[in-house]
Amino acid sequence: MNHESHRAWGKIWSILLCGAVLLSVTACSTENTDTREVVEKAGRKITVLDNISEPVYTKLKLAGIQKVEGVRGTDFAGEDVMVVTKENRSLPSQVIEGQERYPLNLYLHTLSTGEEAPLQTGELNYGAPQLSPDKMHVFYKELYDPTGFGYIMDLSGGAPVKVSDGEFRVEEGKWADDAHVIFPDMEGNILSADVTGKQETIVKTGIPYVHEVVQTGSRILYVTGEDSQLSAYDTVTKQTKVLRKDVIWAVPSPDGSLLAIVERIGRGEMTLQLCDSEGNEQSKLASGQQIFGTSWSPDGKLLAYAVTAAGSTDDQQDLFITEVETGEQTPVLNDFHLADPLHWSPSGKKLLATATVLKDNIYQFLTYVVSLLE
Numbered sequence: 001m002n003h004e005s006h007r008a009w010g011k012i013w014s015i016l017l018c019g020a021v022l023l024s025v026t027a028c029s030t031e032n033t034d035t036r037e038v039v040e041k042a043g044r045k046i047t048v049l050d051n052i053s054e055p056v057y058t059k060l061k062l063a064g065i066q067k068v069e070g071v072r073g074t075d076f077a078g079e080d081v082m083v084v085t086k087e088n089r090s091l092p093s094q095v096i097e098g099q100e101r102y103p104l105n106l107y108l109h110t111l112s113t114g115e116e117a118p119l120q121t122g123e124l125n126y127g128a129p130q131l132s133p134d135k136m137h138v139f140y141k142e143l144y145d146p147t148g149f150g151y152i153m154d155l156s157g158g159a160p161v162k163v164s165d166g167e168f169r170v171e172e173g174k175w176a177d178d179a180h181v182i183f184p185d186m187e188g189n190i191l192s193a194d195v196t197g198k199q200e201t202i203v204k205t206g207i208p209y210v211h212e213v214v215q216t217g218s219r220i221l222y223v224t225g226e227d228s229q230l231s232a233y234d235t236v237t238k239q240t241k242v243l244r245k246d247v248i249w250a251v252p253s254p255d256g257s258l259l260a261i262v263e264r265i266g267r268g269e270m271t272l273q274l275c276d277s278e279g280n281e282q283s284k285l286a287s288g289q290q291i292f293g294t295s296w297s298p299d300g301k302l303l304a305y306a307v308t309a310a311g312s313t314d315d316q317q318d319l320f321i322t323e324v325e326t327g328e329q330t331p332v333l334n335d336f337h338l339a340d341p342l343h344w345s346p347s348g349k350k351l352l353a354t355a356t357v358l359k360d361n362i363y364q365f366l367t368y369v370v371s372l373l374e
Helices: 003-017
Strands: 036-041 044-049 062-069 072-076 081-087 094-096 099-101 104-110 116-120 126-131 137-144 147-154 180-184 189-194 199-204 210-216 219-224 229-234 240-244 247-252 258-266 269-276 281-288 290-296 302-308 317-323 329-336 350-359 362-372
Touching (some): 062 329, 072 126, 072 350, 072 362, 081 116, 081 126, 104 126, 116 147, 147 180, 180 210, 199 219, 229 247, 258 281, 269 290, 281 290, 281 302, 329 350, 329 362
Antiparallel strands (some): 036 044, 062 362, 072 081, 081 104, 094 099, 137 147, 189 199, 210 219, 219 229, 247 258, 258 269, 269 281, 302 317, 317 329
């Protein structure tokens, strides 16, 4: 491995292990388990919240929280299977910044048994996997520092197809529907690629830095400029409309009728707002120093997110689930460091949250699988 590759490999590890690729989490620590009981069930460790420190009475009830150490779970491939990034210790390692590192590869991890099946392996680093809505394909990146090349793989077999001729930022790129992904390139264009690798330029914004690109129905939302302007491009009318400014990101509900918008309202202060499809505020759900990981349940009834409290000096987050119709909030996890956006299982009964923790003086990944009662 040459010097430039070695340096880039080290940067990839620094970015991934601090959870900064997707959420800019800059500090890590062990989780607080003072109010949790760990029990063994069928050889699996289940953490059950007991709420002894501060009773919480909400309609939403938790069945338990399973913890999977050493893997970065990023999405569900089914109710019992998640796609994960982890070290491939069957391949040669490299000593990077004084620590032994192995290539990061992709696997399918079965929660009930702990078994793992290789998905994409090799001496290169792969990460940021996302399953298509129909769970038939996986979109992932071949990692090179903060950028990478995008690929789509059919889970039933076949070689991966490349979705872009150039690199783009690792944190960008999302499924637009079952057959297409959408992402911005490094020149400010928004592109689409289908599962065969066919590419198309959808929008030429003329602005170098375009981010938080997501499609909802016929509209493509994206953020640009120093004022963090949220715009909506209509693929039918070919018109662009500015919705609002100071937007960190906007996450559309499954049916596109609502937007969960994180807005910066001042230095070290953000709010999570529930808005209509045009960005008009309907209610304020949360506020804090930072708000991460916002994710809608498949039926659009629940919204999960992590909040760093105002004035916090350690960047730790608390995880909440809010019932959208009533605004009722249920605390789920506290004092942890979220590394990726949250993801729901197809049924909406499980929530995936990956954190970074300090273990044996090394930052590692810990994946939580939160289960709700039926």
